[in-house]
Amino acid sequence: MSSALLLHGRDEAPQPDDARLAAVTVEIDDEAVRQWLLAEAVDLWSDTDAGPTLSVVLDAEALAQLQARGAAFELLSADIEADAAEERARLRGAEAARPGSWFSEYRDFATVDAYLDTLAARSELARVEHLGVSTQGRPIRALRISDAPQGAPAIVLNGGQHAREWISVMVATCIADRLVTDAQVDPAVQGLLARNTVWVAPVINPDGYVYSWESDRYWRKNRQGKHGVDLNRNWSVGFGGRGSSSNKRSQIYRGPHAFSEPETRALRDLIVREPVVAHVDFHSFGQLILYPWGYTKKPAPDLDRLASLGRSMAAAIEATHGEVYRPMAAQDLYTAGGTALDWSYGERSAMGYTIELRPSGGNGFVLPPEQIVPTCDEGYAAVRSMAAQMEL
Ligand code: 0X9
Ligand code: ZN
Numbered sequence: 001m002s003s004a005l006l007l008h009g010r011d012e013a014p015q016p017d018d019a020r021l022a023a024v025t026v027e028i029d030d031e032a033v034r035q036w037l038l039a040e041a042v043d044l045w046s047d048t049d050a051g052p053t054l055s056v057v058l059d060a061e062a063l064a065q066l067q068a069r070g071a072a073f074e075l076l077s078a079d080i081e082a083d084a085a086e087e088r089a090r091l092r093g094a095e096a097a098r099p100g101s102w103f104s105e106y107r108d109f110a111t112v113d114a115y116l117d118t119l120a121a122r123s124e125l126a127r128v129e130h131l132g133v134s135t136q137g138r139p140i141r142a143l144r145i146s147d148a149p150q151g152a153p154a155i156v157l158n159g160g161q162h163a164r165e166w167i168s169v170m171v172a173t174c175i176a177d178r179l180v181t182d183a184q185v186d187p188a189v190q191g192l193l194a195r196n197t198v199w200v201a202p203v204i205n206p207d208g209y210v211y212s213w214e215s216d217r218y219w220r221k222n223r224q225g226k227h228g229v230d231l232n233r234n235w236s237v238g239f240g241g242r243g244s245s246s247n248k249r250s251q252i253y254r255g256p257h258a259f260s261e262p263e264t265r266a267l268r269d270l271i272v273r274e275p276v277v278a279h280v281d282f283h284s285f286g287q288l289i290l291y292p293w294g295y296t297k298k299p300a301p302d303l304d305r306l307a308s309l310g311r312s313m314a315a316a317i318e319a320t321h322g323e324v325y326r327p328m329a330a331q332d333l334y335t336a337g338g339t340a341l342d343w344s345y346g347e348r349s350a351m352g353y354t355i356e357l358r359p360s361g362g363n364g365f366v367l368p369p370e371q372i373v374p375t376c377d378e379g380y381a382a383v384r385s386m387a388a389q390m391e392l
Contacts, residue, residue, distance in 0.1 A: 018060040023076040023364055025055045026066065033071055040065070043218060044251050045076070045364060047232075048243045048334035055364070057218075077363040084217035087366050103174050103376065105369045106166050109138070109210050112173055112202055116143045123180045125193060131201060132266025135224050138206035140266045143176045145183070146197035147190070153392060154274035156350075157383065158201040158267060159282040161231045161340065163208030163219045164365045167357050167375055168282035172202035174376035175383060188384070196277075196392050199270060205231055205263050218365065220251050222263055229255040232281075233338040234264045237346040238295025241337025254338050267340070271348055278351045278386060279344035282379060285364055286356040287325045289313050289382070292345040294330030294354075295337040300345065303329070309351060309389050316385035317378040323358070325378070330354065351390065355382060 021042055028034045028051075037054050038044075040062040045055035057080060058066065066073060077083050091106065102115065120126045125147050131140045146152065159165075159172030179198060182189040192198075203209050207223035221228030227248040233239075236258035240246075244254040259265050271279060291306040293299075300306055310327030317325045330341060344352035358367055358375045367375070 243336030
């Protein structure tokens with residue numbers, strides 16, 4: 001955390017026509033600063049308002065006031081709309097240029113969804129299954145990869161509960177690709193798939209993902225009503241608790257009741273129907289490996305096991321590109337009721353994880369496309385190490 005970043009020549013008072021929105025992570029050493037930030041913030045990028053730091057989006061005037069207060073903060077982005085515009089321009093160009101590798105660029109919903117069919121066509125072990133239909137009628141689909149007998153233990157991997165976390169969609173899809181490819185050549189993967197079924201659902205929130213591509217890059221929730229629901233507050237374990245909101249306009253609006261949303265029901269029904277032993281829900285950002293509980297400060301009954309698997313995942317990740325992902329109980333980050341990892345663990349006794357992918361800070365949700373493959377290396381290493389430690 002550094003407060004010495006140069007802020008684009010904003011030493012002088014901001015001009016009224018400065019419409020830029022900046023993203024900052026602020027160290028909260030004074031509750032008055034927290035309250036002030038929450039009142040001023042245009043958007044909350046941290047998923048709680050109660051943690052030791054707050055990541056928020058501020059307009060130019062609020063940013064200048066933050067500087068004037070002398071608060072310690074890190075500038076994630078000086079202009080989040082410029083980041084999104086740069087990304088949009090690049091994506092338009094990339095589409096025309098058709099880059100060599102599918103994973104060299106971010107892919108929109110239709111392209112990701114069609115890629116599941118491509119993977120299924122590539123392997124006898126893979127087939128596409130329909131999990132449900134989104135609020136606006138889009139399909140929620142998963143790739144089922146297995147060489148195991150009926151009723152074998154299942155591992156569920158998903159991305160895209162949160163619309164703006166594009167890297168989670170790409171990493172989930174990429175892990176499916178790796179499993180299909182490595183099933184031909186890698187004995188460890190062959191063994192894993194001979195004993196288990198792996199389900200990969202890259203886009204749990206298709207409407208939000210499409211909206212993030214087409215209208216608002218920083219959209220988080222689904223597209224229920226005008227407001228949307230935070231799907232990762234809509235699960236039933238700890239539903240309604242701290243770290244979720246009953247205010248429709250909030251980024252962490254939990255919905256009217258648990259599983260009010262077709263997207264969470266689709267993933268829940270899969271996890272109920274299958275003998276799921278492990279569930280990894282990919283998100284971004286922060287480079288964290290989170291395990292239960294998230295809704296309460298109580299230790300999970302299997303805390304030692306959850307923590308030791310978390311450490312092994314972190315070590316496997318670090319061995320790929322040297323990046324550090326911190327394993328911790330989700331509650332130690334902040335308390336949040338109604339999340340997927342608590343539900344998979346609490347209701348299905350599965351080892352439930354949320355992996356917050358790259359970046360650790362940087363410019364947040366807009367991650368350079370060159371980092372898709374290395375981030376996939378990390379996600380794949382984590383899943384493989386979890387499976388190995390669990391002797392799956
Ligand atoms: O808040 C979330 O839903 C997740 N973070 S994100 O930035 N991707 O939105 C993490 C949830 C983990 N659970 C708890 N911290 N309790
Ligand atoms: Zn998320």
